[in-house]
Amino acid sequence: MRSANLTRDETAARSASITVHTSRVELDLRDAIDPDQSGFRTTTTLMFDATASETWIDFIGESVSRVSVNGVEQPVRYDGARIAVTGLAASNTVIVEARGAYSRSGEGLHRFVDPVDGETYLYTQYEPADSRRVMACFEQPDMKASYTFVVSAPLGWHVLSNQPVVTVDEQGETQTVEFAPTLPLSSYITAVAAGPYHRVDGVWRHGDQSIELGVLCRPSLAAFLEADEIIEVTRQGLGFFTEAFAFAYPWGKYDQIFVPEYNLGAMENPGLVTFTEAYLARGAATDAQRGARANTILHEMAHMWFGDLVTMRWWDDLWLKESFADYMGSHASAAATRYTDAWVRFAANRKAWAYQQDQLPTTHPIVADITDLEAAKLNFDGITYAKGASVLKQLVAFVGEEHFFEGARRYFAAHAYGNTTLEDLLVQLEEVSGRDMRGWSKAWLETSGVSTLQLHTVSDERMLVQTNPRPHRLRVGLYELTDGRLVRRELVELDISAEKTPVEFAEADLVLINDDDLTYAKARLDERSLDAVEEALSSLEPLPRALVWSSLWNATRDGELPAERYVRIVGAHAASEANIGLLTGVLANAAYAIGHYLPEELRSAYRTDWVATTWNALNEADAGSDAQLSWARAFAAASSYDDARAAEIRAMLDGDAPAGLSVDPDLRWALLTALRATGHASGEHISAELERDDTASGRTASIRAMWANPTVESRTAAWHAAWEDDTLTNDHLSATIDGVRAGGRRDLIAGLDDDYFARIRGAWQDRSIELARRLVNGLFPASDSLAAVDAWLEANADAPGALRRLVIEQRDHLARDLRVRSAQIPR
Secondary structure, rough: HHOOOOOOHHHHHHHHHHEEEEEHHHHHHOOOOOOOOOOOEEEEEEEEEEOOOOOOEOOOOOOOOEEEEEEEOOOOOOOOOOOOOOOOOOOEEEEEEEOOOOOOOOEEEEEEEEEOOOEEEEEEEEOOOOOOHOOOOOOOOOOOOEEEHHHHHHHOOEEEEEEEEEEEEOOOOOEEEEEOOOEOOHHOOOOEEEEOOOEEEEEEEEEEEEEEEEEEEEEHHHHHHOOOHHHHHHHHHHHHHHHHOOOOOOOEEEEEEEEOOOOEEEEEEOOOEEHHHHOOOOOOHHHHHHHHHHHHHHHHHHHHHEEEEEEEEHHOOOOHHHHHHHHHHHHHHHOOOOOOOOHHHHHHHHHHHHHHHOOOOOOOOOEEEEEEEHHHHHHOOOHHHHHHHHHHHHHHHHHOOOHHHHHHHHHHHHHOOOEEHHHHHHHHHHHOOOOOOHHHHHHOOOOOOOOOOEEEEEEOOOEEEEEOOOOOOEEEEEEEEOEEEEEEEEEEEEOOOOOOEEOOOOOEEEEOOOOOOOOOOOOOOHHHHHHHHHHHHHHHHHHHHHHHHHHHHHEEEEEEEEOHHHHHHHHHHHHHOOHHHHHHHHHHHHHHHHHHOOOOHHHHHHHHHHHHHHHHHHHHHOOOOHHHHHHHHHHHHOOOOOOOOHHHHHHHHOOOOOOOOOHHHHHHHHHHHHHHOOOOOOOOHHHHHHHOOOHHHHHHHHHHHHHOOOHHHHHHHHHHHHHOOOOOOHHHHHHHEEEEEEHHOOHHHHHHHHHHHHHHHHHHHHHHHHHHHHHHHOOOOOOOOOOHHHHHHHHHHOOHHHHHHHHHHHHHHHHHHHHHHHHOOOO
C-alpha cells in the first residue's frame, strides 16, 4: 500500500488545515482468546476543527464498515491505509467503525498465547506509525489530542492504558473499562495492554504528589520479575527528573509492563511503559544486565518530559527525544542509582554503535532529513540515539551542566504539551549559557561523520590532528607505566577546532586522547601507548580502561590494528576485566574479529584457540561470579563454530558444570545449539530439551536449535521457511534466520545467494517493515565478493529508498570485512 507511507509534506499540509481536539477509542477485545478470530472491532470518534473541506484519516486493518461525518453517513472510501472524508465544517465529529487485525509482528495490537498457562496476552506498540492499526487517527506527531480509551475484555483480565481507570462495567464474563482522558498526546505514544498479567504495586511520593506504580509481566515469568529492584529504580528516577527538570511528573500513574515478542528494548508510552521480556533473566543475571535495565527504565522515564510532554513536530527532530533520553539514561543512572558505572559502559559499548553507524555510507546528521515514514522507521539508529547522546555530553562540557539543565527547564515550561523543532531548544540554551548555539549546532547536529584524533610529530613539533574537523572540548591523559601499572600523572584540557592543533605536553607511556570521554571522536593510540596498554591495560581505572578498549576496537575495525593483535590483547587482559559491562562487549568484539577480520587460512585455528580461552577463563573465574557467567555465555557462542569442547558441553548439560555456574534454561539452549550447529545433537535432544523447557523462550530457542543442523538440506529448508512461512511470529522468524546462519557455515548456504537478491523486493512489498528488515539484514550473503550486491543495486535503482538503505549498509559491512581482512599483516 503506497498510501501507507505518509510523507512530511502531506502531513504538514494536513496539520495546517486540521486541529484535532479529542479522540474516543472503543476496542472490543472480548473474543481475543479465540484463535479463529483474526481481528477486533474498533470504533473511533474524532472531534476536530478544519479549514479544508476534505482530508483523510489513517487506518490499517481488515475493513472499515462505517464513516459518519457530523451525523451524516458517508460512503466508505478506504484504500487499505487512508479513509477519505469530505464535507467538513469548521468543527467536526467523525465516527469510524472498523475491524483491526491482531498482530504477530509486534506492530499494532500484538496477541500472544503463553504455552505455559494457555492464556492470551495483548499489548500495543506503535512508534512511529502503527497506532493506525488499532484506531482511526491522524498518524503524525504534531496532531496531538486528548484520548479516551474504552476497552471491552474478558472478566478477570488486567486492562491498562495511559491513564487510570474511571469506570468498570461487568456483564457476565466480560468487562468494559473506561479510562480517564489523557492530556494532549501524539497518537504513537498512546497504549493499551490486556490479559491476566501478574502485577506488583508500589507508590512514589514527592511533596504533595503521589504516583501509583505498577510492574507487570506474564505469571510464568513472575519468579524472575525483580519488582522491588525495578520499583526502587523507578522511584529514584522520578525523584531525580522531577528535581532536575522542575516540572512535576504529569501523567497520573506509572505502570511498567514486560511483554512478549517485543521488537524494541522499551517504549515511552506515558503512564504505561512497555519493555521487552529480555530484561527478565530466566535464572542467573549479571549486575551489568541489571544496570542495563536500570538505564533503559531511566531512558524511558526521561521521555515523559523529552518526547511525551514536548514532542518533535516531525521525525526530522527525532533526536529531540531520543538523544536526550539516551544521555539521561546514563546520567541519571550514575547520579541517582547504585549503577554508578553507567558512563563507563556508555564509553565502550553504547558509543561503539554510534561509531559504526556514522561510518556507513548512509550516515546522516543527528538532525536528519526524514521525508517519509519508511525513512523515519530506519532512523531509530546509532546516530539518533548513541551519537546524539555523545554529542549532548560534549554540549554539557561546552555550556556547563547547570546551564544545560536550566535550558531544559525553560524548554519544558515554554512548550509543555506542544511540538517543537531544533530552533526551539537552541533559543533556550543560548539564552541561559550566552554561547553561540547556532555555530555549535551546525558543527555537531547538522553534519555527519566521526572525527579521528591522533598525535603526529613533525620536525619535533607535536600536533593533535583530527579528520572531519569540528570543535572539541576535551582532555588528554598522560600515564606513566611503573611496576606494571599505568598511573595518570597529568590531565591536560584542550579546546580544538582546526585540522591541526599544536600541543605541548610531556612524553608519556600512554597518551589517552579524550580522557574522561567528554567528546565524540575516535581516538587513536600511538605505538608507544599501544605497547603500554598491551602490557598493563588491566591496571587502568574503569573509565580510561573503557576508552582504551574502545580505541583498540575502532582501530581494529578500521584495519589499522591487526586483528591478531587485538585478539591477543583480549586474551591477555579480558580475564582480569572486573567491569562486566566492559567484559561482555570485549568478548563479543573478539569473537567478531575472528569471524570477520582474520584471513580464512587463520580463522579455524583462532576459533579453536578462542574456545580454549573462554573455557579456561570460565573454569578459572570465581565460582558463581558475574565473570563466570559471562565467560560461560562466550564459551557457548564460541562453541557453535568449533567442536573442540563438545564433550565438556554435553557434560555441562548432564549436570557436570564448573562449580558455582548456574546453567539456567537460556544457557542450556545456547550450549545445546552449539552442539547442534557442530553436528553433536539430534532432533531428539532438542525435543527432550523442549519438554524440559516448554515455555515461550524455550519454543523460540528450539526453532533456532532445530534449524542449526549443519546440513545443506536443513539450512535450505530453514531458508525457505524464513521467506515463505507467513505464520512465523517476529521472534520465530529471527530464530529461523539464526538457524540458517548458525556456526558461520557459509558453505551450506552459498548456493542461495541469487535467491536472496531475487526475493528482497517482494518481501519488502509483502511483509511489514519490521519483518522485511529482519529478512534483508539477517540473510544478506556473507560472500567473498561485492559483485552480486553491486549488480542488484545497479538494477534496482527504483527500489524503495528504505530497502536500498538496508542493502547499501549490508554491502558496506561486507566491504569492510573484505578490506580489513585483506590488510591483515601478522605481527
